[in-house]
Amino acid sequence: MAYLDPGSASIIIQGLIAGLVGVGALCKLYWRRLRTLVVGRKTGPLD
Amino acid sequence: MLPHGREDYEFVRDTGLLQELQDRGDLIRAEPVDRDILAAEAPDACYVLAHPRLGVVSFPYEWSFPALKDAALLQLNVHLAALERGVTLSDASAYNIQFEGPRAVFIDYLSFGRYREGEFWNGHRQFCEQFLNPLLLTSLTGVPFQAWYRGNLHGISPVELAPLLPMRRRLSWRVFMHVVLQSRLQTPKVADEATRVSRMKLPLEGYKRMLTSLRDWISGLTPSRHRTTQWEGYATDNTYSEGDARRKQAFVAEFVAGVQPRLLLDLGCNTGEYSAVAVRAGARSVVGLEADHGALDAAYHRARAGGLPVLPLYCDALNPSPSQGWAGRERPGLTERLHADAVLALALIHHMAIAHNVPLGQVVDWIIDFASAGVIEFVPKSDPMAQRLLQLRRDIFADYVEDAFLAHVKRRAEVVATLRLEQSDRLLVWYRR
Numbered sequence: 001m002a003y004l005d006p007g008s009a010s011i012i013i014q015g016l017i018a019g020l021v022g023v024g025a026l027c028k029l030y031w032r033r034l035r036t037l038v039v040g041r042k043t044g045p046l047d
Numbered sequence: 048m049l050p051h052g053r054e055d056y057e058f059v060r061d062t063g064l065l066q067e068l069q070d071r072g073d074l075i076r077a078e079p080v081d082r083d084i085l086a087a088e089a090p091d092a093c094y095v096l097a098h099p100r101l102g103v104v105s106f107p108y109e110w111s112f113p114a115l116k117d118a119a120l121l122q123l124n125v126h127l128a129a130l131e132r133g134v135t136l137s138d139a140s141a142y143n144i145q146f147e148g149p150r151a152v153f154i155d156y157l158s159f160g161r162y163r164e165g166e167f168w169n170g171h172r173q174f175c176e177q178f179l180n181p182l183l184l185t186s187l188t189g190v191p192f193q194a195w196y197r198g199n200l201h202g203i204s205p206v207e208l209a210p211l212l213p214m215r216r217r218l219s220w221r222v223f224m225h226v227v228l229q230s231r232l233q234t235p236k237v238a239d240e241a242t243r244v245s246r247m248k249l250p251l252e253g254y255k256r257m258l259t260s261l262r263d264w265i266s267g268l269t270p271s272r273h274r275t276t277q278w279e280g281y282a283t284d285n286t287y288s289e290g291d292a293r294r295k296q297a298f299v300a301e302f303v304a305g306v307q308p309r310l311l312l313d314l315g316c317n318t319g320e321y322s323a324v325a326v327r328a329g330a331r332s333v334v335g336l337e338a339d340h341g342a343l344d345a346a347y348h349r350a351r352a353g354g355l356p357v358l359p360l361y362c363d364a365l366n367p368s369p370s371q372g373w374a375g376r377e378r379p380g381l382t383e384r385l386h387a388d389a390v391l392a393l394a395l396i397h398h399m400a401i402a403h404n405v406p407l408g409q410v411v412d413w414i415i416d417f418a419s420a421g422v423i424e425f426v427p428k429s430d431p432m433a434q435r436l437l438q439l440r441r442d443i444f445a446d447y448v449e450d451a452f453l454a455h456v457k458r459r460a461e462v463v464a465t466l467r468l469e470q471s472d473r474l475l476v477w478y479r480r
Contacts, residue, residue, distance in 0.1 A: 007172040008241030009205070009232035013224055014167050015244040018253030 048094035048157070055160040056094060062132040068153065073125055075099070075145070075154045096156060102310055102332045102358075104384050107141040107177065108197035109360040109368060111347045112185050112270045112340070114151070115192070118144045119178035121151040123262045126170075130255055135162040139170030141177040141202070142378075148332065148356035149347055165248025168257065175225055176202035179261065182268050183226065184208060187216050189271030191340050193361045200372055205230035221264055270344065291468040295475065296324050298466040299391065299422060302477050303328035305463075306420045308389035310334065314364060314414065315395035319346030322357045325391065334385060336362035364395070365403050382417075390414060390421035393475075397426040397433045400447055407447055411455040415480060420463075425452045425474045449474055 048056050059065060068074035077098040085095050107115055118141060126136050136158045143155035168174075180203040181192035188211055195203060209217070209230035217227050287295065303311065303325045309332065313322045316335025325333055337343040337359055346359035362368070362381060370380040392414045399405045414423055426433050428447060453476070456462060460480035467474055 005172075006167060006169045007229075007233060008238045009229045009234075010172040010175075011167055011241040011245045012232050012237060013229055014171060014249055014253075014257065015247065016228075017224065017257050018249050 048096065049089070049091055050093055052157060053093045056156070058161050059134050059159040062134055064129055064132045064134050064159070065156070067132075068125060068128060072150065073121060073128075073153055075101075075152050077156060098154070101145055101147065102356075103334050103386075104379075105146055105358065105360055106200075106368065106378055107144075107181070107202075108193050108200075109362065109381060110146075110193075111343045111359060111361060112182070112192075113344055113347050113351075114146065114149070115141070115178065116182055116265060116268060117149075118146075118151045119174075119182065119265050120262060121153060122174065122178060123258050123265070125153050127255060127258050127262075129159060130162060130251065130258075133162050134159050135166070136160075136170060139174035139177065146358050148358055149350040162251075164251070167245060167249045168254060171257075172205075172229070173202075174261070175229065176204055178202075179225060179265065180205065180208045182265060183222070184211070185270050186268040187212055187222075187271065193340075197368055197371075200378065204233075206233055221260070225261075270340070287468065288470045291470050294466060295393075295468060296321070298464075298475055298477070299324050299393075300328035301464075302420075302422050303330050303389065306389045308387065308418075308420075310385075310387045311389045311391065312336070312385055312387035312417055314390060314392045314417075315398070316346055316359055316391075317342045317394075319349045319355075319357055319359055321391055321393055322346065322359070323349065323353065323355055326355045326357060330389070332356040333358070334387070335359040336364065336367075336381075338363040364399060365405070385417065387418040388420070390418040392421065393424045394426060394432070396423065396452075397430070397436060397447075401428075401433060401436045401444055407451060408455045408458075411452065412459065415456070415459045415478065420477075420479045422475055422477050423456065425449055425476065427472050427474075430471050430473060452476075 065074060069076050075098050077096040079094050080097045082092055082095050085092055089095075107118070110118065121144060122139055122141075129135055137160050138158055140155075143153060143158055144151050145154050146152070181196055184190055184192045184195070184203060192203065205226045209227050212222065212226065216222050299321055308330050311325050311330040311333045313319075313325065313333055313335040316322050316337045317339070319335055322333040322335045333356065335346055335357060337346060338361065340361070343359050343361055346357070349355070350357035350359065360381070367381040370376060370378070370383065372378040396407070396410050396414075399410045400407045411423070414421065427449060428434070428437065428442070428444070453462070456476055456478050460478035463477040463479050465474060465476050
């Protein structure tokens with residue numbers, strides 16, 4: 001009955017919250033994005 | 048209920064969940080009735096459920112901040128109660144919630160289905176877009192969510208919200224997880240990773256923890272203090288003397304007692320003072336319309352606190368929500384959904400006629416079209432509130448006079464009674480058409 005597209009980002013986040021995705025693995029995958037975010041680049045898409 | 052939903056419905060019904068939620072008042076009551084009544088429209092139906100008719104159908108972009116917040120909490124509570132009984136919700140649409148007075152109630156029986164061990168929360172993204180993000184927009188930036196929500200019926204996506212949040216807010220871990228990270232990860236590159244993760248099992252405890260953590264977070268959200276509000280203090284800061292205020296209330300009460308409306312519409316309801324007067328005088332239910340967010344929130348809180356059958360909705364009288372959505376008909380316009388027996392338009396028409404240049408006759412017609420009986424207050428130009436509207440502009444409103452107002456009313460209806468407020472020279476007119 002699930003007719004809704006849950007969205008891939010939502011799945012990853014749920015996995016993160018439930019600890020299914022290793023934090024280390026995620027950091028490796030998205031380290032550059034996170035770093036850009038934290039240092040505060042404000043404009044322009046990141047992808 | 049069509050055949051493909053039959054198994055889920057029977058399973059959910061037999062868990063006792065529907066009964067429990069109905070008893071709590073969280074789910075609209077609905078009973079199976081003879082299938083033949085829909086034989087023409089749905090010949091395949093295996094069940095037909097009938098529910099009591101709602102006083103008015105409203106949409107999330109018409110709700111106040113505290114109303115959307117209550118709806119979000121209801122959505123989470125219903126979902127948590129469902130999981131306790133091995134049931135889940137297939138979506139998280141704010142349109143599955145309606146209001147009876149100021150009480151949120153879940154209406155969609157088709158959202159319930161059997162929970163399968165390890166499954167993910169399909170409605171997470173939708174919950175964020177339709178509940179969480181609009182609340183965060185108003186709570187963290189002070190921007191009202193209603194206009195944006197009305198422009199995009201799916202709500203506010205994480206991709207749109209994230210760049211608007213101040214850096215300090217983005218680093219709060221809950222904002223980071225549900226908004227920032229979700230917006231960054233919504234890319235095709237992540238899809239493969241998501242597919243891999245989705246084959247894993249989300250433990251039920253983790254699922255519930257996600258819902259309870261969102262519930263705790265949302266419970267503490269309030270509208271930003273920076274938000275502008277003009278009329279919130281109006282009930283205490285106005286041009287009436289105490290005697291005039293009492294006489295105005297008595298006049299409105301007499302009108303309501305005389306008409307005994309099933310649904311009274313309070314146009315420009317402000318903080319809901321006269322909606323409450325109307326309920327005490329015998330109105331079965333009231334819908335208030337108000338464009339000032341501070342006043343609207345206060346009206347909602349007043350109704351909640353007093354247990355009054357009053358639903359204040361966001362509406363700019365000059366631009367009520369239109370008919371929109373799929374084929375332009377999915378979400379009918381607000382005025383089409385209001386079937387009122389009585390209308391109040393107190394301290395309203397000078398805003399429309401003077402501040403917004405609507406011809407006085409059109410304002411009167413617009414009000415009288417709502418209901419066959421009503422009370423309209425005429426505020427003369429000499430009134431300090433009208434003067435305030437005129438102080439920075441040229442007075443081009445030669446026709447805005449009491450005689451013209453009365454002539455417009457009499458063109459459409461009969462005047463039952465009038466009340467002159469002595470101090471301010473305002474005139475209240477009770478009409479019947």
